[in-house]
Amino acid sequence: MIDLPRWGLGAAALGNLFTVVPDETARATVDACWDAGVRYVDTAPHYGVGLSEERVGAALRDRPRSEFVLQTKVGRLLVAGPGTGRDTDGFDVPDTRVRQLDFSAAGVRRSVEESLERLGLDRIDVALVHDPDDHLDEARAGAFPELLRMREEGLLRGVGAGMNETAPLTAFVEEFDLDVVLVAGRYHLLDASAADGLFPAAQRAGTAVVLGGVFASGLLASPEPPPDATYRYAPAPPEFLDRARRTAAVAREHGTTLPALAVQAAGAHPAVASVLLGMRSPEEVRRNAELFVQDVPPAVWDALRREDLLPAGMVVPGEGDA
Known part of the structure; x- marks a missing residue:
């Protein structure tokens, strides 16, 4: 099993998901991650x-290459676009490049080669097949x-x-x-369905599980969900908004916060090797780094279960080691 840091960026x-992040802010975000000890x-x-x-490549290029784990994905080649508008897939960028789905062996090898060119680095540590749902x-x-050959x-x-x-x-792991x-x-405070089949399969296979979306795309990201x-x-369904607010109230009663519960619960399952957090500013990096070390009394988990x-x-902190 590849050794992954506890959490990563x-x-x-x-990539300007939903809104523009200026170049200097993007660079400062990666630099803040490095200063916070993030190496994934x-x-x-x-x-x-x-x-x-x-x-990412520009910000990491002068860092000691042996000290960080870089992960990218395959399945989408980038080809020349019309250059007359904006991307239509959630990113605020011009359409000078567009995606071309390609899960073939040749496409995968080309994807890795072109990612290396964009990154400007000598190697990629981990390559993942990205959302092949319909392929x-x-x-x-x-x-x-092809990835296994590589x-x-x-x-x-x-x-x-x-x-x-x-x-x-789960099927791919098997x-x-x-x-x-x-x-x-x-796998987060509102949905732990990955623990049903995927986690046991990964543990049997010796495959590291990495979690994304542990803030449930926003609902668990604030001490008081708006x-x-x-x-x-x-928009969060009323029943999920209510549950998140009730969880936040229990957190406050025990002197902690909903986001701290979210990140610490996510990493507690023994199958989970690392947690990825999306961040777009140095302030977010510093705030999220504190969540991993924030004091979360064991009693809060008992209260949530009650x-x-x-x-x-x-699995909550303390249980995964039992």
């Missing part, structure tokens, strides 16, 4: 149609075997997959010798 926001960075060609990779057979036949050739240290859905990830799986939005909070990138506010399958 999810660099989608540095996850990016992808999809994020800002290459912008995230370019910014599972192509990924099985092309992407995964690992054998010494071009990659680790290979795996990154998705939102747990069923295909079918291929994967080092890492990244699952987003399926009325316009989002869940799964949409109130039936923890999802089935959730």
